[in-house]
Amino acid sequence: MKKHLFLLPLLLLLPFCAWAQEEWVIEMQGDPAIDSISSVFEKNAKELSRKMRGKTRENLLYSMPIVSNKDRIVNGAGAEYALVEYYEGDQFRKFLFHAETPQTFITAAATAADVLAVNKKYGINIGLTQADFESFYKEKAQIQKNDLLPTGSALYKLAYKDVNTPKAKNRWFLFENKTLSKTFENAAEKNAYLDSLKPKETIANQPAKQAKPQPRKQTRPVRKALISGGTATDRAYMPRVVNPKPMLPTPKLSTATNPKKSR
Structure with a gap:
């Protein structure tokens, strides 16, 4: 009887020991x-x-x-x-x-x-650094020297091509402060940018432009002169044209007023 009483506590501890040895596994699935x-x-x-x-x-x-x-x-x-x-x-x-x-x-x-x-x-x-650009393209990229570029800027010309551009095409890449800032797709875009860097002439430094003098229209008073005929007053006071050039054809007299043909 005493032997059975001694084994009883051990039997009671077995479930606890089994539970204590069991591992808790938490799976982190990233x-x-x-x-x-x-x-x-x-x-x-x-x-x-x-x-x-x-x-x-x-x-x-x-x-x-x-x-x-x-x-x-x-x-x-x-x-x-x-x-x-x-x-x-x-x-x-x-x-x-x-x-x-x-x-x-x-x-x-x-x-x-x-x-x-x-x-x-x-x-x-x-984003792309100038160092990474130079390291990758090496001699393929040609630096373009230009006095208009500000300090800390570098312009490169590259015969560029990629999977979407199979045929090489010249492009220009501008780096400012060692970082890619602008890309020019053609020479016209590049030249337009360089032109924008040229110093602007101020109005004070420019000579004043004088307007071209317009030719004056001379208006002469209209003067009348008597060529032929006219009223008694015209013949008395108006000047007469000497040897006038014929401006209008001389009107022909009708047969009704010709005394020779009225018979």
């Missing part, structure tokens, strides 16, 4: 859009676009283990876009989304060429 920050910089723009297809800006932000370097709204040609950027050393990855909810993914950029292609297609400027 979005599979991006695995880690390192995987982002291991993929190019095409691979990132494939990974992000159908995803949203929120999916990207929650799946990344770090905070984005930049998260902002950029204005395009008649539309707004949400732009999320990550940087690691001299590398960058840019993700473009629609600005309207649910802010679905549009495209990604991983190189200077990707940035220029996105800028051209959507009429926006998602």
Whole structure:
């Protein structure tokens, strides 16, 4: 009997021990859009676009283990876009989304060429440093020296082409404070910009323009002279024209007034 009483407390403790050894497992299911920050910089723009297809800006932000370097709204040609950027050393990855909810993914950029292609297609400027531009294009981009350019500005000419522009076309890229600020699609746009930098001549420095004198119209008084006939007063007081040129044909006398033909 004593033996059974001794085993009873052990039997009562067994369920508690079993419960104490049981593990509580909480599964955190993150979005599979991006695995880690390192995987982002291991993929190019095409691979990132494939990974992000159908995803949203929120999916990207929650799946990344770090905070984005930049998260902002950029204005395009008649539309707004949400732009999320990550940087690691001299590398960058840019993700473009629609600005309207649910802010679905549009495209990604991983190189200077990707940035220029996105800028051209959507009429926006998602940002590019002069160093990244020079590093990617090297001798392909020709710097354009011009005394009109302000200090800290650099203008480059590039025979540009991308997937949407298969035939190379000259474009000009202006960098201000080491950052891309303007893109000129043709020489006319570039020249118009350079012309706008020329110093304007003030009115004070310009010689006054004198209006051309208009020729004076001389009005002579109308004078009458008697050629032939006229009243008694005209013949008495009006001057007579000597040897007048015949202005009108001499009227022919009718047969009724010709005495020779009235017989």
